Amino acid sequence: MPNRKNVKLPHSIHFNSGSWEALNTYLSTSGFSKVFVLTDENTNTHCLPIFQRNCTLKNFEVLSMKAGESHKTIDSCVTLWQQLSEKGADRKSLLINLGGGVVTDLGGFVAATFKRGIHCIHIPTSLLAMVDASVGGKNGVDLGSLKNQIGVIKQPDLVLVTTEFLKTLPEDHFISGLAEMLKHGLIHSEAYWQKVSNYDKHTGDDLDTLILESILIKHSVVSADPNEENLRKTLNYGHTLGHAIESYCLDHSERRALLHGEAIAIGMILATFISSVLLSFPKKKLEEISRVIFNYFPKQEFNRSDIENVIKLLIYDKKNTNGKVHFVLLEAIGSHKINCEVPNSLIYSAFEYYENF
Numbered sequence: 001m002p003n004r005k006n007v008k009l010p011h012s013i014h015f016n017s018g019s020w021e022a023l024n025t026y027l028s029t030s031g032f033s034k035v036f037v038l039t040d041e042n043t044n045t046h047c048l049p050i051f052q053r054n055c056t057l058k059n060f061e062v063l064s065m066k067a068g069e070s071h072k073t074i075d076s077c078v079t080l081w082q083q084l085s086e087k088g089a090d091r092k093s094l095l096i097n098l099g100g101g102v103v104t105d106l107g108g109f110v111a112a113t114f115k116r117g118i119h120c121i122h123i124p125t126s127l128l129a130m131v132d133a134s135v136g137g138k139n140g141v142d143l144g145s146l147k148n149q150i151g152v153i154k155q156p157d158l159v160l161v162t163t164e165f166l167k168t169l170p171e172d173h174f175i176s177g178l179a180e181m182l183k184h185g186l187i188h189s190e191a192y193w194q195k196v197s198n199y200d201k202h203t204g205d206d207l208d209t210l211i212l213e214s215i216l217i218k219h220s221v222v223s224a225d226p227n228e229e230n231l232r233k234t235l236n237y238g239h240t241l242g243h244a245i246e247s248y249c250l251d252h253s254e255r256r257a258l259l260h261g262e263a264i265a266i267g268m269i270l271a272t273f274i275s276s277v278l279l280s281f282p283k284k285k286l287e288e289i290s291r292v293i294f295n296y297f298p299k300q301e302f303n304r305s306d307i308e309n310v311i312k313l314l315i316y317d318k319k320n321t322n323g324k325v326h327f328v329l330l331e332a333i334g335s336h337k338i339n340c341e342v343p344n345s346l347i348y349s350a351f352e353y354y355e356n357f
């Protein structure tokens with residue numbers, strides 16, 4: 001793994017102090033023909049007022065979409081493309097995505113495709129969007145319940161991370177974001193894993209530093225491999241089964257739709273168990289990781305038929321080639337192996353481990 005210790009944020013990512021100034025300077029010097037701000041129903045109420053207070057430009061148009069993963073669809077894009085068209089957006093227009101991962105993923109895709117691409121800025125308002133979704137230029141929508149099947153990789157002009165928005169975030173969404181930070185620990189280093197797993201949500205101490213460090217980890221991976229040819233696959237740790245579980249729950253109305261981080265948390269326990277069998281990932285560490293994750297994410301129930309159906313969904317994973325499902329696994333914390341094949345019998349054993357922990 002490359003040494004990522006002294007990586008600095010690129011000019012396009014701004015963190016806390018300086019974010020609003022960067023936005024205002026960019027807006028006043030770029031000569032955009034029109035500026036649009038995309039919100040969802042939650043960020044429209046809770047985050048737009050903060051944006052309005054800090055943005056010196058006043059004549060922007062607000063677009064809004066319904067909140068939640070079930071609206072991350074091409075239909076929502078069609079509505080937004082139509083609105084942009086009716087409101088006279090052209091190639092010198094800017095779309096500012098003010099929201100969590102659904103808004104930044106979908107808004108990034110709408111901007112990347114409208115008139116073959118207009119400018120776009122992400123202002124992530126959820127923890128998950130700050131540390132993960134807004135960094136790296138992956139954007140897109142789901143195909144039915146299948147996650148992120150349609151999209152492009154295109155970097156936004158700017159990413160402005162302002163942790164003040166976290167005060168507007170419900171607790172379960174905050175915890176969901178922690179899953180991706182824990183993942184950064186697992187793929188990056190024991191030191192960062194320890195820091196995130198010892199985070200005290202009651203005091204909130206050091207949260208900003210942990211967020212910044214997560215962004216740096218993600219940015220360093222993405223800049224080494226922007227198009228996910230090899231190293232970037234490590235950011236998908238826990239996502240092979242995690243995405244399948246998320247899709248399965250989205251598709252079955254009798255089950256609660258899981259937040260992305262909740263599904264990835266399960267996927268990480270399963271992937272770490274599989275790593276312990278196939279790559280001798282230390283058993284003691286597996287137990288520690290499971291304990292930390294269960295501390296935030298209560299156990300979900302899966303019967304044999306649920307697992308069978310989750311396994312069927314693995315064929316849609318975007319890391320697959322030639323019909324083979326490829327997992328990211330770990331030899332140790334911070335030491336990963338991509339393109340691993342895993343027999344179904346081991347996936348059943350992983351669910352058994354999850355159930356009995």
Ligand SMILES: O=C(O)C(=O)C[C@@H](O)[C@H](O)[C@H](O)COP(=O)(O)O
Nearest residue numbers: 132136138147148232235236239318
């Ligand atoms: O940025 C990446 O690369 C990641 O894989 C980060 C993931 O945490 C994130 O959920 C991403 O959107 C998943 O990508 P996908 O290609 O598996 O849809």
